[in-house]
């Protein structure tokens with residue numbers, strides 16, 4: 001009896017030792033299928049809802065309630081523990097709804113039996129919709145990530161002055177000029193397909209993505225596309241490839257890293273979140289952020305994925321996700337948590353909803369292994385990560401607005417590192433005095449902002465009431481036209 005148990009133990013031992021534990025995960029996710037950007041506001045379609053939902057369901061099986069070898073350490077399998085999750089999306093219909101759809105797959109309704117509470121007076125209350133679980137989606141608050149699906153212009157929403165200038169420079173590059181010239185006839189040839197929205201003047205490579213987006217959405221949702229005979233497989237491929245080229249060049253340029261600001265800020269968020277998981281010993285294990293394709297492209301460039309395949313220069317499909325797993329081979333229990341040196345990061349990417357497209361490992365930073373030790377990961381990411389407001393303002397060359405306060409302190413700190421030993425911070429002032437002035441400026445800015453908010457808040461109250469009346473009127477009008 002005893003020897004049998006011993007034998008069993010021995011046979012299990014090597015398995016247990018080789019067992020990898022997932023300590024936490026960061027997922028960056030594109031939204032699902034949506035309506036075209038040509039008609040705002042864009043919205044998530046049923047197809048898109050299904051894509052993000054099935055992606056959430058895929059990750060549920062992988063990380064939450066499935067196979068022990070991939071399940072995240074200590075994760076609550078059925079009833080969500082809000083402290084274990086951090087879900088973010090910019091304030092945008094398509095992205096917020098995508099996040100919601102994903103969460104419905106990640107933590108589906110648990111049934112009225114599990115989702116019920118007994119009140120003080122003894123009666124039992126069940127949550128609505130068969131135990132639907134409410135999970136908040138936080139608004140991404142960084143100055144640099146307010147991208148919206150309503151805007152066609154990729155860099156404008158970043159608000160980063162130097163990045164806007166850099167992306168704009170693409171339109172003056174030889175590469176762009178040549179492509180614009182060479183594709184002029186091609187674009188005019190598809191004009192009959194898109195002439196309800198584009199004119200012969202706007203039907204050029206300059207609008208490559210808008211045109212592709214319009215046609216792409218139509219091919220998915222519209223049975224009757226005008227002059228659809230023009231849309232051969234070859235033409236569709238050409239439209240897509242040209243859009244890829246256009247968008248990639250706006251998102252990344254190896255000799256001008258500020259263009260990839262979206263990837264830099266994302267890198268800082270990934271680092272900080274994974275660090276939270278480690279320092280908190282897996283108290284908060286899952287972070288999910290929804291965002292736009294440009295961040296994928298910028299990040300791919302910065303993380304040196306381009307040499308692996310040209311695929312990384314193409315716009316990723318709807319509901320794509322890239323995943324950073326914190327993994328370890330060390331023993332993990334409630335009394336022993338691995339040290340930073342014993343933890344590694346594995347990078348994976350799925351092109352389209354992970355439910356239908358393989359989640360594939362890729363090596364980052366030109367390394368040979370797809371599993372990179374945490375210290376190496378941190379130092380490689382820190383080569384391009386931009387996290388705090390001051391570095392963002394400095395890198396972007398912004399000095400007004402939210403950067404008005406930090407520009408004083410960042411310029412004094414950069415000058416103090418530049419001129420070693422110099423006693424002056426800015427213009428002969430001692431650093432302590434400069435600091436006090438900086439704090440006063442900050443205070444003034446905050447007070448000013450408060451006044452502004454109060455002013456705007458008051459104004460909004462009035463205008464919303466007016467809007468309601470106007471909206472009702474136009475609503476009737478529109479209904480009349482439609483009927």
Ligand SMILES: *[C@@H]1O[C@H](CO)[C@@H](O)[C@H](O)[C@H]1NC(C)=O
Nearest residue numbers: 061065066067068069070071
């Ligand atoms: C768990 O994963 C292992 C390794 O991938 C696999 O061999 C096993 O079949 C999986 N078990 C279940 C229940 O899916």
Ligand SMILES: *[C@@H]1O[C@H](CO)[C@@H](O)[C@H](O)[C@H]1NC(C)=O
Nearest residue numbers: 118119120121122123124125
């Ligand atoms: C118990 O309290 C809830 C909430 O206040 C109330 O709706 C319900 O009617 C109460 N039940 C009884 C049996 O008093």
Ligand SMILES: *[C@@H]1O[C@H](CO)[C@@H](O)[C@H](O)[C@H]1NC(C)=O
Nearest residue numbers: 143159160161398400401402
């Ligand atoms: C940065 O500067 C640009 C150009 O001046 C401006 O459009 C943008 O709003 C600024 N961004 C912030 C966050 O202040």
Ligand SMILES: *[C@@H]1O[C@H](CO)[C@@H](O)[C@H](O)[C@H]1NC(C)=O
Nearest residue numbers: 169170173175249253255256
């Ligand atoms: C990339 O950046 C360099 C340096 O700023 C510039 O000369 C070049 O034209 C840019 N290329 C593209 C395609 O934007």
Ligand SMILES: *[C@@H]1O[C@H](CO)[C@@H](O)[C@H](O)[C@H]1NC(C)=O
Nearest residue numbers: 174176177178179180181182
């Ligand atoms: C674009 O094409 C036109 C006509 O073919 C030509 O005159 C012009 O020089 C070309 N421009 C560039 C930048 O190649």
Ligand SMILES: *[C@@H]1O[C@H](CO)[C@@H](O)[C@H](O)[C@H]1NC(C)=O
Nearest residue numbers: 191192193194195196226227
């Ligand atoms: C669009 O092109 C088609 C085919 O050439 C033509 O019949 C139609 O009148 C055009 N529509 C507009 C708005 O120009």
Ligand SMILES: *[C@@H]1O[C@H](CO)[C@@H](O)[C@H](O)[C@H]1NC(C)=O
Nearest residue numbers: 196218221222223224225226
């Ligand atoms: C399909 O395309 C036609 C012609 O452009 C347009 O009138 C119609 O509204 C479109 N239908 C949908 C569902 O987008």
Ligand SMILES: *[C@@H]1O[C@H](CO)[C@@H](O)[C@H](O)[C@H]1NC(C)=O
Nearest residue numbers: 271272275276278279378379
């Ligand atoms: C992780 O967080 C700890 C504690 O806040 C901090 O000391 C450390 O520098 C952070 N590491 C990284 C890589 O951000």
Ligand SMILES: *[C@@H]1O[C@H](CO)[C@@H](O)[C@H](O)[C@H]1NC(C)=O
Nearest residue numbers: 308309310311312351360362
């Ligand atoms: C690039 O994409 C093609 C087509 O989807 C695929 O066959 C190939 O494996 C991909 N390459 C890499 C490195 O992912």
Ligand SMILES: *[C@@H]1O[C@H](CO)[C@@H](O)[C@H](O)[C@H]1NC(C)=O
Nearest residue numbers: 311312313314315316317351
């Ligand atoms: C994802 O798929 C699209 C085609 O739908 C392709 O253009 C792109 O290169 C792919 N990206 C990667 C990283 O495989």
Ligand SMILES: *[C@@H]1O[C@H](CO)[C@@H](O)[C@H](O)[C@H]1NC(C)=O
Nearest residue numbers: 018020327328329343344371
């Ligand atoms: C754990 O060990 C296996 C087998 O040696 C190895 O393939 C894997 O990369 C290791 N994982 C980590 C996080 O070191």
Ligand SMILES: *[C@@H]1O[C@H](CO)[C@@H](O)[C@H](O)[C@H]1NC(C)=O
Nearest residue numbers: 074281332333334335336337
């Ligand atoms: C650790 O977990 C074991 C079994 O799951 C439990 O008996 C023990 O009380 C836990 N210890 C602490 C310090 O939480």
